Amino acid sequence: MAKMRVGVYPGTFDPITNGHMDIILRAARLVDRLVIGVAKNAGKGPIFSTEERVEIVREEIASQDHGLLERVEVRAFDNLLMHFAMSVNAAIIIRGLRAVSDFEYEFQMAGMNARLNPKIETVFLMATDRYQFISSRFVKEIGMLGGEVSHFVSPAVATRLQQRFGAPGAERG
Numbered sequence: 047m048a049k050m051r052v053g054v055y056p057g058t059f060d061p062i063t064n065g066h067m068d069i070i071l072r073a074a075r076l077v078d079r080l081v082i083g084v085a086k087n088a089g090k091g092p093i094f095s096t097e098e099r100v101e102i103v104r105e106e107i108a109s110q111d112h113g114l115l116e117r118v119e120v121r122a123f124d125n126l127l128m129h130f131a132m133s134v135n136a137a138i139i140i141r142g143l144r145a146v147s148d149f150e151y152e153f154q155m156a157g158m159n160a161r162l163n164p165k166i167e168t169v170f171l172m173a174t175d176r177y178q179f180i181s182s183r184f185v186k187e188i189g190m191l192g193g194e195v196s197h198f199v200s201p202a203v204a205t206r207l208q209q210r211f212g213a214p215g216a217e218r219g
């Protein structure tokens with residue numbers, strides 16, 4: 047039997063955006079099994095807990111009508127990405143790349159990871175043009191200030207953000 051090709055798509059997903067979802071759908075076509083690794087990433091000060099982020103990503107996947115469900119799995123991880131990738135027998139790590147901004151960081155990370163385990167290849171998928179400018183960071187800032195996030199995230203995620211920050215225009219102390 048041919049070996050299953052497993053890919054890992056790691057990220058903070060705080061919260062998952064339309065840009066992430068686009069990468070997930072495209073990545074799922076390249077591998078037999080896709081593991082979405084939700085990094086605990088406490089250092090980044092996420093607004094949603096790891097458990098919440100995992101739950102949100104699972105809900106997003108479940109809401110898609112792409113027959114992807116059986117091949118995509120969502121897991122939290124708190125260890126070194128390369129160790130996590132090895133633990134799920136991944137052949138590739140998938141990352142999304144937006145314009146210029148991501149390059150330096152991603153280039154370094156891919157280089158370091160290649161040193162840690164040259165057998166696991168990092169594969170970059172270019173952001174689709176209409177999602178190019180979407181980042182979790184700005185989605186959070188817009189949400190925090192009561193702005194409209196529906197262009198960037200699913201309705202379910204927009205609702206979560208509203209619940210977290212209070213309804214738009216609502217008074218906050």
Ligand code: ADP
Nearest residue numbers: 056057058059065066141142143148173177180
């Ligand atoms: P991290 O903290 O690991 O950068 P993120 O959740 O911010 O986690 O992003 C996960 C991955 O998704 C990264 O490779 C990032 O470059 C990519 N990504 C984020 N937003 C987009 C987008 N709009 N289009 C394509 N890729 C994206």
